[in-house]
Amino acid sequence: MSAAVARPGSISTAGQHANDEFIACWNDVLTPKWLRFRHLLSGQGKVHGDVAMPLLDVRPGQRVLDVACGFGESSIEIGQLVGPRGGVLGLDCTRAFLEIAEREREQAGLENVRYELGDAESHPLPPARFDLVFSRFGVMFFRSAVRALRGVHRALVPGGAVGLLVWRRLEDNPAWGIAKQVALEHLPAPQEASRTCGPGPFSWADEDTDRRMLHAAGFGRIDVFERIDRDICVGRTIEEALDYQVLVGPAGEIVREAGEEGTRRLPAIRAELAELFRPHLRADGVYLPSSTWIIVARK
Ligand SMILES: C[S@@+](CC[C@H](N)C(=O)[O-])C[C@H]1O[C@@H](n2cnc3c(N)ncnc32)[C@H](O)[C@@H]1O
Numbered sequence: 001m002s003a004a005v006a007r008p009g010s011i012s013t014a015g016q017h018a019n020d021e022f023i024a025c026w027n028d029v030l031t032p033k034w035l036r037f038r039h040l041l042s043g044q045g046k047v048h049g050d051v052a053m054p055l056l057d058v059r060p061g062q063r064v065l066d067v068a069c070g071f072g073e074s075s076i077e078i079g080q081l082v083g084p085r086g087g088v089l090g091l092d093c094t095r096a097f098l099e100i101a102e103r104e105r106e107q108a109g110l111e112n113v114r115y116e117l118g119d120a121e122s123h124p125l126p127p128a129r130f131d132l133v134f135s136r137f138g139v140m141f142f143r144s145a146v147r148a149l150r151g152v153h154r155a156l157v158p159g160g161a162v163g164l165l166v167w168r169r170l171e172d173n174p175a176w177g178i179a180k181q182v183a184l185e186h187l188p189a190p191q192e193a194s195r196t197c198g199p200g201p202f203s204w205a206d207e208d209t210d211r212r213m214l215h216a217a218g219f220g221r222i223d224v225f226e227r228i229d230r231d232i233c234v235g236r237t238i239e240e241a242l243d244y245q246v247l248v249g250p251a252g253e254i255v256r257e258a259g260e261e262g263t264r265r266l267p268a269i270r271a272e273l274a275e276l277f278r279p280h281l282r283a284d285g286v287y288l289p290s291s292t293w294i295i296v297a298r299k
Pocket residue numbers: 026041042045067068069070071072073091092093094097118119120121135136137138141142143
């Protein structure tokens with residue numbers, strides 16, 4: 001196992017572009033929301049990640065890159081699968097997430113996982129180093145996913161695989177779509193970003209576009225392109241589900257973009273949404289259907 005992959009301890013910062021507006025947004029604007037709702041975001045990642053993981057075929061001894069690893073949950077899981085002869089490098093652009101990831105790695109006693117702070121599009125990755133690259137809900141947020149995937153392609157050994165877990169269309173994700181629809185009944189739609197490109201949670205929803213992006217990045221062979229449908233928890237209580245939707249989900253963007261009118265309409269949006277969520281309340285929270293793609297492509 002190369003030391004370049006598996007030296008745990010402090011977080012390396014090579015390649016970090018501190019002035020990039022997207023990276024600044026993750027570090028300044030999104031971090032507090034992500035910390036507040038980590039239990040929901042991580043729970044959702046786990047529900048879909050548990051289905052995706054066996055399709056990645058992780059083996060002992062492998063060298064794995066976890067791109068946009070966030071709190072490092074999948075890095076730790078993969079670290080346990082590859083064992084002491086293998087290693088995991090978790091890469092993310094948000095310092096606060098990696099500090100938590102590093103603390104939890106230490107608590108888990110895993111010596112074969114380490115983290116680097118950097119932009120997935122420009123981070124200097126060693127060529128032909130990794131057997132597998134995984135990204136759980138990461139690639140959708142890159143300004144140019146193709147640029148990042150070209151770097152991933154270079155960093156993979158010949159025959160190595162990249163596994164991507166991404167949200168499918170909003171229409172197939174009532175967990176996000178219901179709140180957006182309610183918000184749109186009260187407020188105008190914000191200026192839509194392009195359906196197929198540009199960062200955002202649903203930018204990898206379209207299968208044809210995904211296949212084209214992977215081909216453009218050099219991945220000639222796609223082994224797995226499968227849909228995963230699971231109910232996910234969007235709040236332990238109705239109140240928390242409402243907070244979550246208007247702070248983190250697409251409904252939040254509509255409310256924010258509408259300015260004062262958004263603030264004025266918020267109580268009505270929350271009241272309507274609470275009624276719609278009530279039938280989905282189980283003993284431990286509000287559960288709604290969600291849908292992802294797991295994609296595995298090979299170099
Ligand atoms: C939805 S979170 C997913 C985190 C983690 N993979 C998980 O499943 O819990 C998206 C992650 O992408 C990271 N990210 C966004 N743009 C990035 C970039 N250009 N380079 C590296 N990480 C990025 C964010 O910091 C955040 O941790």
